[in-house]
Amino acid sequence: MFLRMLGESFVRQRRRKLLAGLAILLGTTAVTAMLALATTIGDRIHRELAVYGANITVYPKADTLDVKIGGQTLRPTTGGVYLHASDLEKLHGIFWANNITGLSPELDSSISLGKLDSVPPSPVPAAGFWFQHNFGDAKVKLITGATQLHPWWKLQGSAPQGSGQIVLGATLAKSLKVGIGDRLMVLGVSDVADPVTVTGILTTGDATEAKAIFELSTLQQYADLPDAVSRVDVSARTKPEDAFARKDPDTLSPKQRDLWYCRPYANSIAYQIREAIPGAAAEQVRQVEQSEGTILERISGLMWLVSAAAMLAAAVAVSAAMATAVLERRTEIGLMRSLGASKVRIASLFYSEAGLLALLGGIVGYGIGSLLAALLTARIFGEQSGITLRVAMAHAFNPALLPVVLGIALLVAIAGSTASIRSALRMDPSAVLRNNA
Amino acid sequence: MKMVSEAQRQHAEAMLEGAAPVIELLGVSRVYPSRSGVVHALNDASFTIGASEWVAITGPSGSGKSTLVNLLGCLDTPTAGTLRIDGTEVHTMGGGDLDRFRADKVGFIFQQFHLIPYLSALENVMLAQYFHSMTNESDARAALDRVGLSHRAEHLPSELSGGEQQRVCIARALINDPPILLADEPTGNLDAANQRIVAEILAELHANGHTIVMVTHDPEMAALAQRKIALSHGKVFCHPVSNVVKLSQ
Ligand SMILES: Nc1ncnc2c1ncn2[C@@H]1O[C@H](COP(=O)(O)OP(=O)(O)OP(=O)(O)O)[C@@H](O)[C@H]1O
Ligand SMILES: [Mg+2]
Numbered sequence: 001m002f003l004r005m006l007g008e009s010f011v012r013q014r015r016r017k018l019l020a021g022l023a024i025l026l027g028t029t030a031v032t033a034m035l036a037l038a039t040t041i042g043d044r045i046h047r048e049l050a051v052y053g054a055n056i057t058v059y060p061k062a063d064t065l066d067v068k069i070g071g072q073t074l075r076p077t078t079g080g081v082y083l084h085a086s087d088l089e090k091l092h093g094i095f096w097a098n099n100i101t102g103l104s105p106e107l108d109s110s111i112s113l114g115k116l117d118s119v120p121p122s123p124v125p126a127a128g129f130w131f132q133h134n135f136g137d138a139k140v141k142l143i144t145g146a147t148q149l150h151p152w153w154k155l156q157g158s159a160p161q162g163s164g165q166i167v168l169g170a171t172l173a174k175s176l177k178v179g180i181g182d183r184l185m186v187l188g189v190s191d192v193a194d195p196v197t198v199t200g201i202l203t204t205g206d207a208t209e210a211k212a213i214f215e216l217s218t219l220q221q222y223a224d225l226p227d228a229v230s231r232v233d234v235s236a237r238t239k240p241e242d243a244f245a246r247k248d249p250d251t252l253s254p255k256q257r258d259l260w261y262c263r264p265y266a267n268s269i270a271y272q273i274r275e276a277i278p279g280a281a282a283e284q285v286r287q288v289e290q291s292e293g294t295i296l297e298r299i300s301g302l303m304w305l306v307s308a309a310a311m312l313a314a315a316v317a318v319s320a321a322m323a324t325a326v327l328e329r330r331t332e333i334g335l336m337r338s339l340g341a342s343k344v345r346i347a348s349l350f351y352s353e354a355g356l357l358a359l360l361g362g363i364v365g366y367g368i369g370s371l372l373a374a375l376l377t378a379r380i381f382g383e384q385s386g387i388t389l390r391v392a393m394a395h396a397f398n399p400a401l402l403p404v405v406l407g408i409a410l411l412v413a414i415a416g417s418t419a420s421i422r423s424a425l426r427m428d429p430s431a432v433l434r435n436n437a
Numbered sequence: 438m439k440m441v442s443e444a445q446r447q448h449a450e451a452m453l454e455g456a457a458p459v460i461e462l463l464g465v466s467r468v469y470p471s472r473s474g475v476v477h478a479l480n481d482a483s484f485t486i487g488a489s490e491w492v493a494i495t496g497p498s499g500s501g502k503s504t505l506v507n508l509l510g511c512l513d514t515p516t517a518g519t520l521r522i523d524g525t526e527v528h529t530m531g532g533g534d535l536d537r538f539r540a541d542k543v544g545f546i547f548q549q550f551h552l553i554p555y556l557s558a559l560e561n562v563m564l565a566q567y568f569h570s571m572t573n574e575s576d577a578r579a580a581l582d583r584v585g586l587s588h589r590a591e592h593l594p595s596e597l598s599g600g601e602q603q604r605v606c607i608a609r610a611l612i613n614d615p616p617i618l619l620a621d622e623p624t625g626n627l628d629a630a631n632q633r634i635v636a637e638i639l640a641e642l643h644a645n646g647h648t649i650v651m652v653t654h655d656p657e658m659a660a661l662a663q664r665k666i667a668l669s670h671g672k673v674f675c676h677p678v679s680n681v682v683k684l685s686q
Contacts, residue, residue: 001566002567005556005567008556009555012555331551332553335553336568338545339539339564339565339569340539340540340541340569341540341568342532342533342537343532429512430503430504430507430512433507433512
């Protein structure tokens with residue numbers, strides 16, 4: 001009976017309820033968009049960014065003559081100082097080890113390369129990478145490598161697997177006039193000649209396109225640099241950089257330093273990597289992250305304001321709608337009283353109606369708000385950071401937000417209708433049922 | 438075999454005990470504040486109504502008839518005096534208890550029916566069950582059948598004639614089998630034919646032992662009652678002694 005009453009009376013006074021519902025919808029849309037931007041999307045996009053590229057780069061400490069342009073480190077291939085690939089295992093032991101989502105060591109060197117029939121082979125720059133390398137340990141599974149850390153690379157064919165296989169940068173392949181499946185002769189530093197098969201052509205959009213690319217260990221052999229690595233790109237899940245993140249840990253008080261250390265800032269993780277790997281320097285790669293952090297900060301203040309205003313407006317609209325609704329139905333309320341209905345039961349009927357309205361408005365508002373958040377994210381971060389509308393959409397709907405948003409909608413509806421419901425119950429039933437009422 | 442209703446039981450008891458009063462007023466007043474002092478809607482009323490009595494309340498407009506009925510139905514509380522209904526001093530009772538008491542003891546029949554417009558006839562009757570205890574569709578249908586409306590059970594009030602609406606209202610009033618029926622001008626909005634139907638239903642309810650207090654302007658209706666209580670300016674000024682004992686013999 002209660003449900004029947006609720007259902008039937010819910011569809012009455014449609015215009016008024018539509019208005020109140022719309023107000024709730026707008027309010028929850030704003031709140032959802034705000035919450036999604038402030039929490040979920042920010043978070044998830046960072047995770048996504050980690051997948052979209054490195055945010056920390058590690059290189060030998062002595063090698064400080066780096067020139068960084070647009071996040072790419074340009075350096076002479078004859079650095080002379082190397083990291084040890086075997087030391088990378090130590091990354092499993094750092095505080096934020098679990099936040100490391102990808103790792104790509106690179107060895108830059110040069111080899112001589114020529115066609116099988118042409119003599120002699122000419123020297124070309126070479127790079128060794130991990131491809132599909134198992135960097136997991138007992139606790140975590142992690143298959144990682146160059147293609148994960150450089151998602152914009154386009155590899156035609158397949159990655160080199162061990163000795164005997166080579167991938168050519170697109171420009172190198174062009175100048176050698178060779179394609180996938182062709183066989184070449186490689187001459188290493190120890191003058192050992194090896195025939196190799198071209199398994200792929202790599203387009204990177206940078207200097208790597210001119211290089212001969214090998215599996216890391218293969219190039220270490222040819223270059224006679226066992227265990228050597230020129231640099232390592234790391235992608236880690238990080239907390240957006242804030243003022244605290246930029247602090248120099250060595251100037252902080254011990255307590256503050258602990259706090260800094262235990263937050264997954266890119267800076268803290270880089271610091272931990274420096275600690276773990278002997279002779280290593282590690283730095284945050286500043287891509288979109290920084291600007292992104294401040295934008296989020298800037299808009300979230302505004303969004304809070306808009307959301308609060310929207311919810312307040314919703315509460316006012318609900319209370320206006322409920323006031324007239326209750327006024328129109330005062331004889332109905334009087335009648336229920338005459339049938340012995342307690343105030344609590346009548347109140348619960350009206351509250352349920354308001355609650356239902358809130359749930360409906362809230363659910364739709366949640367949907368629209370999530371889409372809005374996705375739209376805003378795609379707009380703010382832009383395509384170049386790899387966050388297309390599709391990516392943003394995929395992350396916009398956070399189920400954890402739904403109960404929060406519905407809770408807020410319910411609260412607003414209840415707050416908005418309390419005054420009129422109370423006044424309805426204060427009405428004298430004998431007066432409203434009076435003959436001339 | 439038919440179940441013995443609460444009203445019938447009371448009726449039987451009343452006959453045994455010699456008409457124990459079901460309603461007792463002792464110096465009951467209801468005063469409304471107004472801009473020019475106060476309005477004595479009901480002024481120092483004292484009388485009793487016996488179980489199973491059918492009483493008509495008459496008087497000019499504004500004499501306090503509706504005020505009296507609302508007091509008897511515990512929709513309103515007296516500003517002074519003692520009001521005892523079915524042995525309970527209701528003027529001392531609080532809101533929640535009054536709601537319960539009202540659901541149990543009285544059924545209202547209104548001049549303008551006060552049916553819920555979006556519920557069917559059947560559901561309007563079931564609403565009274567819902568607020569009383571539990572809904573029971575077959576009981577509700579039986580109540581509609583009793584007022585000759587079983588074929589209109591699924592209709593909305595707007596699809597019913599005035600007379601039919603009033604019969605739904607009566608079915609609703611008696612669905613919980615209250616001992617007391619309060620009717621404020623039950624035929625005020627009805628034509629002669631429908632008035633007759635309602636009168637017949639009330640007569641039947643009276644015969645079944647319900648106590649009926651009926652406000653009416655209509656002398657014909659008033660004549661059906663066993664006793665008249667006349668009101669003027671809030672004062673009860675004429676109430677021939679109860680003849681319930683005489684009649685029920
Ligand atoms: N809520 C109220 N506030 C102030 N005065 C009231 C109120 N209700 C009733 N009155 C006054 O009390 C008096 C009695 O009213 P009541 O409705 O009982 O009369 P009635 O006999 O039922 O009249 P009618 O035959 O027109 O229905 C009237 O003078 C009315 O103006
Ligand atoms: Mg009246």
